[in-house]
Amino acid sequence: MNSQLRSPIAYFGGKSAMVGKLLPLFPPHKYYCEPFFGGGSLFFAKQPSLIETINDRDSEVVNFFRVLRDENKFSEFYRRVNLIPYAREEYDYFRQYSSTDPIERAVAFFVVHRLSFSGLGKYGSFSFSRTRTNRGMAAAVSKYLSAIDRLPEISARLKQAQIENLDFEQCMKNVDSPDTFFFCDPPYLPKTRRSGRYNSEMTEDGHKRFLELCIRLSGKILICGYPNDLYDETLKSWTTKEWQTVCYAAARTRQTGILGKGAALKMQPRIEKVWFNYNLDYQFQVV
Template sequence: MNGFERSGRKVSAFPYIGSKTYLAPWVVEHLCDHETFVVPFGGAAGVLLNKPRSRAEIFNDRDEYVVRFFEAVRDRSDELAEAVRDIPYSRGLYNEWSRQFRDPEQDLGEDLVEEAARWVFLRYASFSGRYGQRAGFATDTPRKGPQKSEIWARVPERIQLLRDRFKGVAIECGDYSEQFKRYDGDDVLFYCDPPYTEEKDNYYRGPLFDHAGLVETLRAVDGEWIVSYSEPPEGLEDLATAVVERSYNRSASLDNSDRPERLYCSYDPAAAPMWSVVAQQTLPATDGGEQR
């Protein structure tokens, strides 16, 4: 039994569209036996943060802001926590830094720590978690439950906990295909959480994703893989050995409806040797760290 199964607690590094934080226990249940765990589409690291450690773990994202945030967490966590603590939950700062973030001619910060602190503030302060467009400032409301400003005030503590989990994790910044070439082999499991096929470019930063290219890449992989999709691209279901499905409410979707979440596996979870490790305590509960 894993730590999150005992406690019912799950954590995400920051609010991020498509994060698998709340689905992490379900995903982990379907991981086959492996020595090396590779996440080619890192995002908020929802699954990685909520699983016990593998012998070797690799986190990759093509977005340099995501990668530099985790590098700051791992290597300069005390400075980052202090920088975050000094940022008030301010609409004015959100508007200023949001403009800078979307201006290719401006830097979001003067060094790694300042940039990471301002960037993660934008993740917490952006309404609905949309990343590829300015979504507006997420204000506190009269409703019950933790307020946005209250959640932001807890982020310095979260950074210290993220640091502990990311010790020993290799961090890469590149296209997913580079990670398949670099790490493919026996006893390797790739967990892929690409953008959804139905999402548009205003949800994510960067160009529209080539789903057909991912399918072709998977055809050549020697290790095992498991891919999260709601609606798969053409050819993936034929390539997969097994498909596991459940319904899931994506709160950041436009219609706020339940949709299927599917795991496409290169192996059969009902027949393959499944991953078994000594359970360890995972990070404390998320209190608003995921957007879907």
């Protein structure tokens, strides 16, 4: 596999830290669909499929990736973000910004998600480095500049995808086939987390509708989430795997006590679980 491409944004609930665990679980497939795209970490990390469909109910997410995909709009977007410094004032400004222009909306979306803590966007706070450095500068600034540098690659990669702004059910039904693989990372079930920070939330009834759909489709499906009885009972015939992780949205501060190596795992432990409806043709090992 070639060097993996990384998502251009940090996104609440995203799976950038789990790419190494999730990609080995992907089955062979011709067609690929992500009905809850978000930041798209797995899409950018994987090799292209014959047909790819990426979907999100959040119109700001969809607008952002559509602008990146459009050659003319991307050129102007790229020029503008290169002029924006990593600064709290910029985050505060774009956090309140409103526009109907697609390029301006995309710029605001990018800046707010790149400059916010844990990709919380307008729901978060400005992220800065206290002592951590990278490439001879603050680590936060280094990540921001690196994200800008890889935008042309992101733009090129998106040209191969169909981008939708549909309800998950319509999206999945549209592309379902025995040769389709669905990677599903829906918003965490509300009762398994402490707060709601998604622009497009999903109620428990929404999760039930999603699960009922999944057991009817003919494609291969992998679903991410926290352990819960609803998923276990509905998908009781599916294969499951789980591993220990942390809450990446928990602030690393003196107030929370989450400072230093291993502190997050000690103070904010979580279990990530996946459910999938196919057999793996090789030995699985969580790395």
